[in-house]
Amino acid sequence: MPGTLPAFLHDYEEPLVVSTSQIMDGNIPTIAGVYGGKRARDQIPKVDHKKIKKICCIGAGYVGGPTCSVIANKNPDVAVTIVDLSVRRIEAWQSDDLPIHEPNLLEVVQSARDDREGRPANLFFSTDIDKAIREADCIFVSVNTPTKSLGRGKGRASELSYFESAIRRIADVATNDKIIVEKSTVPVRTAENMREILMANCNPGVKFEILSNPEFLAEGTAIKNLLQPDRILIGSLSTQAGIRAAASLVDIYAAWVPREKIITTSLWSSELAKLAANCLLAQRISSINALSAICESTGANVAEVSKACGLDSRIGPKMLSASVGFGGSCLKKDILSLSYIAESLHLPEVAAYWRSINDINEYQKDRFARRIVACLHHSLEKKKIAIFGFAFKKDTGDVRESAAISIVHDLITEGADIGIYDPQAPEESIWFELEAACDNPDLVRSRVKIHNTPYEACDGAHAIVIVTEWDEFGNKTPVASKKATVTPPATPRTESATSLPSKLLEAKETVAKATGTRVEWERVAGVMKKPMYVFDGRNMIEPQNLEDLGFKVEGIGMAGRGRKIVVDLDS
Ligand SMILES: NC(=O)c1ccc[n+]([C@@H]2O[C@H](COP(=O)([O-])OP(=O)(O)OC[C@H]3O[C@@H](n4cnc5c(N)ncnc54)[C@H](O)[C@@H]3O)[C@@H](O)[C@H]2O)c1
Incomplete structure (x- = not known):
C-alpha cells in the first residue's frame, strides 16, 4: 500500500554558509567551495571543525571492511576499529585468511593492522561494539540493508532493522557527541527517521550529527575504487553543526583523495544519489542485454553493436557488455x-x-x-x-x-x-x-x-x-601477471609508509587459487x-x-x- 514520506526535516540550527534556498535550488557549494573554491583548496579551511581521531565502523562486511581499512591505511594518526556481531567474521579479519576475497585487500589490512615496519597499528577488529562506540568520535554504520522479507513492502522495500538496531545501540551507549556516517545504502530520508530514534533514546546532553557518505565501490575492484575514487559524496544538513561535521569527514578523505573529487550535498540528495547511481548502472546492463536478444534472432553481433554505440561520447563504452x-x-x-x-x-x-x-x-x-x-x-x-x-x-x-x-x-x-x-x-x-x-x-x-x-x-x-x-x-x-607483488613499506612516516604501492593498482588479471593458471x-x-x-x-x-x-x-x-x-x- 502506498504511503507518504515524512515532512521535510527542519534545520535545527542556523545555517553557517549554505542557505536552505541554495539547497532547494540545487545550488550547493562543495566544502572546497565553502572554504573558498578550488584555487584555495590547499588553504586551511575557514570552517572551524573538529579533527576526527577515533573511528568506529559497525559492520565488517564487503563495504565496512575494505573502506575502513583504506581509511586507516591513509590516516595513520586516526585509530579505526571495525566491529561486527559475527565473532567468526571478526576472527577472520584478525587473521591473514580474510573473510572476503578482494584483490590487494590483505596488503592494505596488514599495513595498518600489524604494527610492522615501524608503523604503529591503527586498524583494529573487535566484537566489543559498545566499547568502540563509546570511544569513537565518528561512527560509520555499514551494516546490511537487504530487501524486506516480511510485512509491508515485502520483496521490495529495504529492510532497515539492522541499520536501526545499530543506531539504537549508538544512542544507548554514547556518552559524548558523535558524528554518525550512513555508509549503508538506505532509502532517501532515512537520516530523518534515524535522527528521531537518536533524539528519543540518547543520554542527556549528547548530540549527534548524521552524515550520508554512500559507498560506490564495486566488488572485485574495491581497493582500486577506494584508492582512486571517481568521487566521494558527503551529504549533510546545512546547519552549522552539519557543515562542521561534513568538514571533519572531508579531512579524513582528503588524506588521499583530491579535494575537487570530494563533493558535498544535502543529506537527501546524497542518499538518493547512491540508489540512482546503482539503478543507472543496472539500466545500462539491461539495455544491452535486451538488445542481445534482438541480435540473437537477427544475426547482428551485440559486441559490434555495443562498440558502435559506446564510441558515441554521449553514451560511452562502459557497462555495455x-x-x-x-x-x-x-x-x-x-x-x-x-x-x-x-x-x-x-x-x-x-x-x-x-x-x-x-x-x-x-x-x-x-x-x-x-x-x-x-x-x-x-x-x-x-x-x-x-x-x-x-x-x-x-x-x-x-x-x-x-x-x-x-x-x-x-x-x-x-x-x-x-x-x-x-x-x-x-x-x-x-x-x-x-x-x-x-x-x-x-x-x-x-x-x-x-x-x-x-x-x-x-x-x-x-x-x-x-x-x-x-x-x-x-x-x-x-595471462599478463600471476599476482601483484607488494613491497612492504620501507620506512615509517614517509609516503611509502602510509600509501600503498602503485603496483597494487596495476594487477589486471587474476588466476585461480586452485590451478594458478x-x-x-x-x-x-x-x-x-x-x-x-x-x-x-x-x-x-x-x-x-x-x-x-x-x-x-x-x-x-x-x-x-x-x-x-x-x-x-x-x-
Ligand atoms: N557489497 C557491495 O558491493 C556494496 C557496495 C556499495 C554499498 N553497499 C551497501 O553497503 C551496506 C553493507 O553491504 P555489505 O555488502 O558490506 O554487507 P555485508 O552483509 O557483507 O556486511 C554487513 C555486516 O554487518 C553486520 N551487522 C549487521 N547488523 C549489525 C549490528 N547491529 N551490529 C554490528 N554488526 C552488524 C553483519 O554481521 C555483517 O557482517 C549495504 O547497505 C549495501 O547495500 C554494498
Missing part, C-alpha cells in the same frame, strides 16, 4: 528500493520503469537457461553440465544473487547433473544460495557437486556454462562427452580456438554458429 545478467547483493535490491520509493510517492509509472530493469535481468537469465536446454536437444536427463564460476562477478567470492543460482536451479529442474567450479566462492555459500532457491534441498544435494578443479567439474560433462568472467576461463590473451581447453576437451558445448554467458571466449578443438560455442547476443536465423516481422 552483454552477459547472462547482473547479480550481486546491490543492483537488484536497490532497484526494488527505488521503485518502492516511487510507488510510495504515488508515482506508479516511475516505479514501473525502474522495475522493468529487474524484469529484463530475470528474462535474460531465463532465456539463457532455455537456450542451453534447446541446444542440448530439449532434454537434460542423464546429462552433466559443468558450471564455470559461481561468484556474481570475477575477483570476488561473493555469490549473493549470482546468475548461477537461477541457472543451476533451472538445469536441475530439467534433470541435469551439475559440476560447479569456482576459484574463490566458498562452498558453504554456494550450498546456502542453491538450497535457499530450491523447494527441495535434497534434490540440490543429489544433483550438484562442487569441485576443486575445472577438469573434475568437466569430467563426463556434455556442456560447460561460463557464468563468471574469471580470467582463467578465457582464451583470448595470455589458465584453463587448458585441450585437456577439458579430452574429458568431456561429445558433442561438446560451451555456453559463454560472459562472451569471454574466442570461439574459433575452441571450435578448432571440437567445441560448439554459444555466446550472448550472437547467433550460434550453424543456427538458422529466421526473422518473421509479421508474426
Whole structure:
C-alpha cells in the first residue's frame, strides 16, 4: 500500500554558509567551495571543525571492511576499529585468511593492522561494539540493508532493522557527541527517521550529527575504487553543526583523495544519489542485454553493436557488455528500493520503469537457461553440465544473487547433473544460495557437486556454462601477471609508509587459487562427452580456438554458429 514520506526535516540550527534556498535550488557549494573554491583548496579551511581521531565502523562486511581499512591505511594518526556481531567474521579479519576475497585487500589490512615496519597499528577488529562506540568520535554504520522479507513492502522495500538496531545501540551507549556516517545504502530520508530514534533514546546532553557518505565501490575492484575514487559524496544538513561535521569527514578523505573529487550535498540528495547511481548502472546492463536478444534472432553481433554505440561520447563504452545478467547483493535490491520509493510517492509509472530493469535481468537469465536446454536437444536427463564460476562477478567470492543460482536451479529442474567450479566462492555459500532457491534441498544435494578443479567439474560433462568472467576461463590473451607483488613499506612516516604501492593498482588479471593458471581447453576437451558445448554467458571466449578443438560455442547476443536465423516481422 502506498504511503507518504515524512515532512521535510527542519534545520535545527542556523545555517553557517549554505542557505536552505541554495539547497532547494540545487545550488550547493562543495566544502572546497565553502572554504573558498578550488584555487584555495590547499588553504586551511575557514570552517572551524573538529579533527576526527577515533573511528568506529559497525559492520565488517564487503563495504565496512575494505573502506575502513583504506581509511586507516591513509590516516595513520586516526585509530579505526571495525566491529561486527559475527565473532567468526571478526576472527577472520584478525587473521591473514580474510573473510572476503578482494584483490590487494590483505596488503592494505596488514599495513595498518600489524604494527610492522615501524608503523604503529591503527586498524583494529573487535566484537566489543559498545566499547568502540563509546570511544569513537565518528561512527560509520555499514551494516546490511537487504530487501524486506516480511510485512509491508515485502520483496521490495529495504529492510532497515539492522541499520536501526545499530543506531539504537549508538544512542544507548554514547556518552559524548558523535558524528554518525550512513555508509549503508538506505532509502532517501532515512537520516530523518534515524535522527528521531537518536533524539528519543540518547543520554542527556549528547548530540549527534548524521552524515550520508554512500559507498560506490564495486566488488572485485574495491581497493582500486577506494584508492582512486571517481568521487566521494558527503551529504549533510546545512546547519552549522552539519557543515562542521561534513568538514571533519572531508579531512579524513582528503588524506588521499583530491579535494575537487570530494563533493558535498544535502543529506537527501546524497542518499538518493547512491540508489540512482546503482539503478543507472543496472539500466545500462539491461539495455544491452535486451538488445542481445534482438541480435540473437537477427544475426547482428551485440559486441559490434555495443562498440558502435559506446564510441558515441554521449553514451560511452562502459557497462555495455552483454552477459547472462547482473547479480550481486546491490543492483537488484536497490532497484526494488527505488521503485518502492516511487510507488510510495504515488508515482506508479516511475516505479514501473525502474522495475522493468529487474524484469529484463530475470528474462535474460531465463532465456539463457532455455537456450542451453534447446541446444542440448530439449532434454537434460542423464546429462552433466559443468558450471564455470559461481561468484556474481570475477575477483570476488561473493555469490549473493549470482546468475548461477537461477541457472543451476533451472538445469536441475530439467534433470541435469551439475559440476560447479569456482576459484574463490566458498562452498558453504554456494550450498546456502542453491538450497535457499530450491523447494527441495535434497534434490540440490543429489544433483550438484562442487569441485576443486575445472577438469573434475568437466569430467563426463556434455556442456560447460561460463557464468563468471574469471580470467582463467578465457582464451583470448595470455595471462599478463600471476599476482601483484607488494613491497612492504620501507620506512615509517614517509609516503611509502602510509600509501600503498602503485603496483597494487596495476594487477589486471587474476588466476585461480586452485590451478594458478589458465584453463587448458585441450585437456577439458579430452574429458568431456561429445558433442561438446560451451555456453559463454560472459562472451569471454574466442570461439574459433575452441571450435578448432571440437567445441560448439554459444555466446550472448550472437547467433550460434550453424543456427538458422529466421526473422518473421509479421508474426
Ligand atoms: N557489497 C557491495 O558491493 C556494496 C557496495 C556499495 C554499498 N553497499 C551497501 O553497503 C551496506 C553493507 O553491504 P555489505 O555488502 O558490506 O554487507 P555485508 O552483509 O557483507 O556486511 C554487513 C555486516 O554487518 C553486520 N551487522 C549487521 N547488523 C549489525 C549490528 N547491529 N551490529 C554490528 N554488526 C552488524 C553483519 O554481521 C555483517 O557482517 C549495504 O547497505 C549495501 O547495500 C554494498
